[in-house]
Amino acid sequence: MRATRVLFKHTPMIKFLGRRSVPKQIDHTPQVHPASPAESLPESFAQYRQKASQHGPMMRGGSSGGAASSGSSQSYGAVGGSSGRQLGSVQPKEGEVWDRNQLPKRFRRTLYSEAEMEAIESGGASLF
Amino acid sequence: MFKQLATRASTRGALSSGFQSAQALRSTAPSTTLLQQRIWQRRGYATPSEEKDLVIIGGGVAGYVAAIKAGQEGLKVACIEKRGSLGGTCLNVGCIPSKSLLNNSHLYHQIMHDTKNRGIEVNDVKLNLAQMMKAKETSVGGLTKGIEFLFKKNNVEYIKGTGAFADEHTINVNLTEGGETSVRGKNILIATGSEATPFPGLTIDEKKVITSTGAIALTEVPKKMVVIGGGIIGLEMASVWSRLGSEVTVVEFLGQIGGPGMDTDISKNIQKTLGKQGLKFKLNTKVVKGDDSGEGVKLDVEAAKGGKAETLEADVCLVAIGRRPYTAGLGFEKIGLETDNRGRLVIDQEYRTKIPHIRVIGDCTFGPMLAHKAEEEAVAAVEYITKNYGHVNYGAIPSVMYTHPEVAWVGQNEAELKEAGVNYKVGSFPFSANSRAKTNLDSEGLVKFLADAETDRILGVHIVGPNAGEMIAEGTLALEYGASTEDIGRTSHAHPTLAEAFKEAAMATYGKAIHY
Numbered sequence: 001m002r003a004t005r006v007l008f009k010h011t012p013m014i015k016f017l018g019r020r021s022v023p024k025q026i027d028h029t030p031q032v033h034p035a036s037p038a039e040s041l042p043e044s045f046a047q048y049r050q051k052a053s054q055h056g057p058m059m060r061g062g063s064s065g066g067a068a069s070s071g072s073s074q075s076y077g078a079v080g081g082s083s084g085r086q087l088g089s090v091q092p093k094e095g096e097v098w099d100r101n102q103l104p105k106r107f108r109r110t111l112y113s114e115a116e117m118e119a120i121e122s123g124g125a126s127l128f
Numbered sequence: 129m130f131k132q133l134a135t136r137a138s139t140r141g142a143l144s145s146g147f148q149s150a151q152a153l154r155s156t157a158p159s160t161t162l163l164q165q166r167i168w169q170r171r172g173y174a175t176p177s178e179e180k181d182l183v184i185i186g187g188g189v190a191g192y193v194a195a196i197k198a199g200q201e202g203l204k205v206a207c208i209e210k211r212g213s214l215g216g217t218c219l220n221v222g223c224i225p226s227k228s229l230l231n232n233s234h235l236y237h238q239i240m241h242d243t244k245n246r247g248i249e250v251n252d253v254k255l256n257l258a259q260m261m262k263a264k265e266t267s268v269g270g271l272t273k274g275i276e277f278l279f280k281k282n283n284v285e286y287i288k289g290t291g292a293f294a295d296e297h298t299i300n301v302n303l304t305e306g307g308e309t310s311v312r313g314k315n316i317l318i319a320t321g322s323e324a325t326p327f328p329g330l331t332i333d334e335k336k337v338i339t340s341t342g343a344i345a346l347t348e349v350p351k352k353m354v355v356i357g358g359g360i361i362g363l364e365m366a367s368v369w370s371r372l373g374s375e376v377t378v379v380e381f382l383g384q385i386g387g388p389g390m391d392t393d394i395s396k397n398i399q400k401t402l403g404k405q406g407l408k409f410k411l412n413t414k415v416v417k418g419d420d421s422g423e424g425v426k427l428d429v430e431a432a433k434g435g436k437a438e439t440l441e442a443d444v445c446l447v448a449i450g451r452r453p454y455t456a457g458l459g460f461e462k463i464g465l466e467t468d469n470r471g472r473l474v475i476d477q478e479y480r481t482k483i484p485h486i487r488v489i490g491d492c493t494f495g496p497m498l499a500h501k502a503e504e505e506a507v508a509a510v511e512y513i514t515k516n517y518g519h520v521n522y523g524a525i526p527s528v529m530y531t532h533p534e535v536a537w538v539g540q541n542e543a544e545l546k547e548a549g550v551n552y553k554v555g556s557f558p559f560s561a562n563s564r565a566k567t568n569l570d571s572e573g574l575v576k577f578l579a580d581a582e583t584d585r586i587l588g589v590h591i592v593g594p595n596a597g598e599m600i601a602e603g604t605l606a607l608e609y610g611a612s613t614e615d616i617g618r619t620s621h622a623h624p625t626l627a628e629a630f631k632e633a634a635m636a637t638y639g640k641a642i643h644y
Contacts, residue, residue: 013585013612022517030476034522035495042466042474048482086516089314091179 180204183313185291188216190490190502191319197510199282208291214275218499221341228264229368237371292459322451322491330418350443358385360529362448367531377408391541391590453492479509524607528597533573536600539588551581555637559593561644563624570594575633584612613637
């Protein structure tokens with residue numbers, strides 16, 4: 001009886017996976033999308049990553065700082081390895097400015113005077 | 129020159145914290161504020177807005193799900209939609225309205241033809257098509273408004289307008305209510321969906337020559353309808369109008385209906401059943417010429433491999449030969465995004481285009497054009513942004529055709545397994561041997577399992593029968609978890625239910641079914 005029970009004991013193929021977690025090692029190197037009929041990504045993917053900059057030059061920094069010179073596959077990981085959120089704000093860092101309005105006041109454009117505005121609105125210098 | 133300066137100052141201010149300083153400047157310099165306001169009012173320049181973590185172009189199933197998910201993850205998110213209501217094709221002119229018509233036309237057809245033998249006598253049954261359409265619109269309206277509510281709940285900014293790339297981070301929007309704005313995002317998600325592929329030589333007017341959009345909005349039942357394309361959309365719409373009284377002929381280029389993904393046994397089974405319901409099929413047939421210049425539509429058709437030609441005449445012609453990605457007017461040329469030969473935006477495994485912060489999901493890129501596939505991608509794409517990791521199993525995405533009986537499948541079909549050289553085994557169970565289907569007097573169809581011959585792991589599940597669309601969820605779960613047919617067969621299923629047919633088909637795969 002016991003032998004029969006053991007013989008017919010069913011071991012499910014379904015495995016309880018437990019609480020899902022983000023894998024520690026993820027390869028972010030661009031690869032072909034699983035539903036794509038193509039066998040490889042267009043060359044432009046590599047070219048863009050070599051040339052473009054996002055939040056500063058893409059080749060910059062990181063432990064694999066030499067990625068740019070040591071082959072495109074390494075530079076892929078450095079670039080795609082961080083999400084937009086991790087990369088942080090696109091606002092300029094301290095000491096960098098993108099807009100005149102971010103400079104100290106003395107460097108900003110002077111305000112328009114009423115007369116200047118009127119001149120622009122009326123279309124000519126006849127007022128002066 | 130002054131004009132240029134003022135505009136640049138306002139726009140650049142919008143791009144950074146300079147926006148705040150610009151606001152501060154306004155409060156201390158009323159004259160400047162006045163000038164800027166005047167210029168904006170007169171020239172309709174973009175009004176500044178804060179930078180977003182994520183800007184989504186398209187408020188369809190892919191876009192709105194991504195927007196809600198992103199809001200839940202704490203991102204600052206904006207969703208641009210030009211239709212005027214959220215939900216895209218699926219909610220407005222696709223899955224949802226067609227399901228309303230399928231359900232109600234089935235009820236009508238059943239009352240007309242299938243009540244006497246059930247002991248119900250009904251007299252004076254009339255179709256009120258306008259009311260049927262109104263019921264459809266009520267369902268659609270309620271659902272689209274529901275998404276707007278969810279946007280508010282999850283702090284999603286809903287921008288009504290047409291978006292186009294100004295640069296890699298900026299989207300210019302032509303607002304629906306007039307004027308322009310621009311929105312800047314650290315990440316951009318393209319989810320612009322798809323449109324019906326037109327048929328060369330026929331002009332779509334959505335009255336006489338229609339796509340699925342016109343097929344859910346006809347104002348009267350056509351006497352004769354020809355459907356070009358025997359895929360899922362074509363067959364669902366053919367069913368609706370056939371039930372309501374139209375004489376429908378379906379012309380299909382391939383040798384089977386339901387598209388290439390449907391298992392051949394299942395396709396033959398449903399074709400037989402739909403044939404009994406009154407649908408006529410012309411398989412292996414191509415439409416060589418269409419003429420819509422007269423009152424009706426004339427189609428010259430002939431055998432796909434050359435042969436007998438004939439002319440079909442109809443009041444209405446439904447073009448249902450497939451859908452193509454919709455990406456027109458997005459200004460891709462400005463940023464150099466690429467599409468493949470079928471117009472799909474090229475992406476990598478994390479939905480990134482060649483510009484890494486611009487991602488694409490849904491119908492406008494690879495994979496089946498299904499709403500639930502787009503939803504999965506939406507969640508995964510947002511997770512790639514926020515958690516660096518997302519998950520979609522393209523091998524376990526179900527397909528459903530909502531005819532009666534329904535057809536549903538997940539995984540691979542027999543032809544695909546043969547082509548891949550996989551050693552497989554088959555098990556099936558007919559609904560005619562299922563107690564619940566028998567009591568419902570609705571027992572057409574079968575459940576079919578395909579499993580690995582050696583390991584018994586499920587490779588595909590194919591169902592034609594009542595409630596197949598709901599039943600396939602169990603098959604999808606089994607496939608996702610790598611279950612064997614014995615796992616299903618040894619799991620208790622309530623009696624009497626249609627789901628017992630599912631269990632028995634699994635039993636028939638690794639052993640024997642009890643009731644057949």
